[in-house]
Amino acid sequence: MARNKIALVGAGNIGGTLALLAGLKDLGDITLFDIAEGMPQGKALDIAQASPVEGFDAVLKGTNDYADLKGADVVIVTAGVPRKPGMSRDDLVGINTKVMRAVGAGIKANCPDAFVICITNPLDVMVGVLRDAAGLPYEKVVGMAGVLDSARFRYFLAEEFKVSVEDVNAFVLGGHGDTMVPLVRYSAVAGIPVPDLIKMGWSTQEKIDQIVQRTRDGGAEIVGLLKTGSAFYAPASSAIQMAESYLKDKKRVLPCAAYVKGAYGLDGLYVGVPVVIGAKGVERIVEIELNADEQKMFENSVGAVKALVEIVKNMDATAG
Ligand SMILES: NC(=O)c1ccc[n+]([C@@H]2O[C@H](COP(=O)([O-])OP(=O)(O)OC[C@H]3O[C@@H](n4cnc5c(N)ncnc54)[C@H](O)[C@@H]3O)[C@@H](O)[C@H]2O)c1
Ligand SMILES: O=C(O)C[C@H](O)C(=O)O
Numbered sequence: 628m629a630r631n632k633i634a635l636v637g638a639g640n641i642g643g644t645l646a647l648l649a650g651l652k653d654l655g656d657i658t659l660f661d662i663a664e665g666m667p668q669g670k671a672l673d674i675a676q677a678s679p680v681e682g683f684d685a686v687l688k689g690t691n692d693y694a695d696l697k698g699a700d701v702v703i704v705t706a707g708v709p710r711k712p713g714m715s716r717d718d719l720v721g722i723n724t725k726v727m728r729a730v731g732a733g734i735k736a737n738c739p740d741a742f743v744i745c746i747t748n749p750l751d752v753m754v755g756v757l758r759d760a761a762g763l764p765y766e767k768v769v770g771m772a773g774v775l776d777s778a779r780f781r782y783f784l785a786e787e788f789k790v791s792v793e794d795v796n797a798f799v800l801g802g803h804g805d806t807m808v809p810l811v812r813y814s815a816v817a818g819i820p821v822p823d824l825i826k827m828g829w830s831t832q833e834k835i836d837q838i839v840q841r842t843r844d845g846g847a848e849i850v851g852l853l854k855t856g857s858a859f860y861a862p863a864s865s866a867i868q869m870a871e872s873y874l875k876d877k878k879r880v881l882p883c884a885a886y887v888k889g890a891y892g893l894d895g896l897y898v899g900v901p902v903v904i905g906a907k908g909v910e911r912i913v914e915i916e917l918n919a920d921e922q923k924m925f926e927n928s929v930g931a932v933k934a935l936v937e938i939v940k941n942m943d944a945t946a947g
Contacts (some may be wrong), residue, residue: 630685631655631874634696634738636730638667638689641746644863645703646674646687652867654874656686658695660733661706667691673801693733695847699741701870703771704757706730707747709857710802715912716748717935718805727753731760733774742873742908743768744866748857751884752935755897765886766908772803773882773899774865775858779845780809783838787830790816798882798915799842800899801928808924809839812914861913870903876906880913890914891925898932903938 633649635642638661646657657674659667668689675687687694696702707723710716727747734743734757743753743763754770761768776799785792798813801807814821825832841848849858885902888895890912901913917925932938 631700632658632698633870634658634660634699634702634741635705636660636702637706637707637747637929638670640709640859641705642667642703643670643674644859645705645866646670647677648863648867649870650678650683650685650687651675651681653683653685653706653708654867654871655700657688658699659687659689660693660695661689661693662691664691664892688771693737694804696733696737696741699738700732701744701873702738702741702859703744703746703866703870704730705746707753710748710850711856712854714850716750716846719748719934720752720938721942722870723747723753724756724942725751727756728760731757731762734761734763739763741767744869745770745884746862746866748803749935751897751899751932752939754884755936756884756939758897764908768886769869769902769904770803770884770897770899770907771862771866772774772807772884773799773901774868776803776807776809776842776845776899777882778861778865780814780838780842783841784814784816784821787834787838788816788824798901800901801925802898802932803884804928804931805843805933806840806924806928807843808921808928809842810921811835811839812918812921857909873906873908876911878903878905878910880914883909885909885912891929893929896928896929896932896936 638659659666671687671689705725745757747753750772751771758768780797781795785795794817799809888894902909903911
């Protein structure tokens with residue numbers, strides 16, 4: 628059986644990490660695309676030279692030519708600009724919208740049958756711009772953020788409860804911004820809901836509230852420490868989990884920025900919700916029940932995403 632092909636558009640911090648992980652996990656052949664000349668070629672060669680040591684067989688190619696995306700089964704997009712300390716993700720909207728349109732055109736022309744995972748920020752809006760430019764079916768274009776935000780939430784909870792990260796389940800919904808909604812009620816250790824663990828004396832409401840806020844600020848915490856860019860190891864791991872679920876038809880239930888029309892009272896918007904990812908792409912939107920507080924937080928987050936969508940529309944109107 629021929630190997631799958633994973634194309635990585637953007638070969639920077641996340642792109643390079645994605646290439647290494649895709650190799651280590653034997654996901655297939657890997658093409659690294661970037662506008663920077665030499666850099667994707669250099670990273671591809673470097674990772675190829677790690678393959679004999681790590682024991683994986685994959686063709687690794689670096690390129691500056693969109694034609695090399697041909698035949699890609701999965702495309703993961705990180706092209707664009709990350710934020711620096713003092714910036715919000717939303718500050719990237721102007722520059723990264725232009726990048727998403729160029730990348731969308733490249734995907735449309737070369738691999739319209741691929742499953743596309745967008746990572747570029749501001750995420751929920753960029754995945755919509757990318758989808759529109761690529762013209763792919765909505766279920767084949769999805770954004771990565773919820774897996775990352777939930778992983779942060781899980782990690783902080785595991786630290787607090789002093790248990791394995793593997794036993795902590797947690798969901799973060801909504802837009803990938805300051806208004807994201809970590810759902811305490813749907814978070815659990817080995818099936819025991821967090822509110823029950825508070826009653827059992829494992830933690831306090833105050834500490835859980837602090838963890839919720841730290842999760843919301845998770846990206847900014849790392850930007851503040853790195854100073855020159857943003858997180859890239861955990862974002863790459865998160866996108867690889869989504870790609871693997873598609874390629875292996877695992878039907879994982881993962882929080883992703885998916886196009887929601889009908890569910891959650893939404894009328895067609897990319898925003899973070901739990902979905903099932905399988906061989907057909909986003910196979911199902913999982914509509915969970917939200918209580919009044921959760922609903923209010925979710926609506927607030929949806930409002931923030933919609934406001935940014937309007938900014939993109941106004942940019943277009945101004946540009947004529
Ligand atoms: N969704 C999330 O959860 C999440 C997490 C982390 C980072 N991000 C975002 O991902 C993006 C990438 O982050 P990074 O750390 O890899 O940044 P990076 O600067 O290391 O890499 C970005 C790469 O994109 C390339 N690029 C720029 N314009 C391009 C174009 N038109 N076509 C192709 N390539 C182009 C650059 O040359 C660079 O190599 C940023 O927007 C960042 O905010 C999102
Ligand atoms: O915080 C950022 O700008 C990058 C990313 O969205 C993250 O959450 O790490």
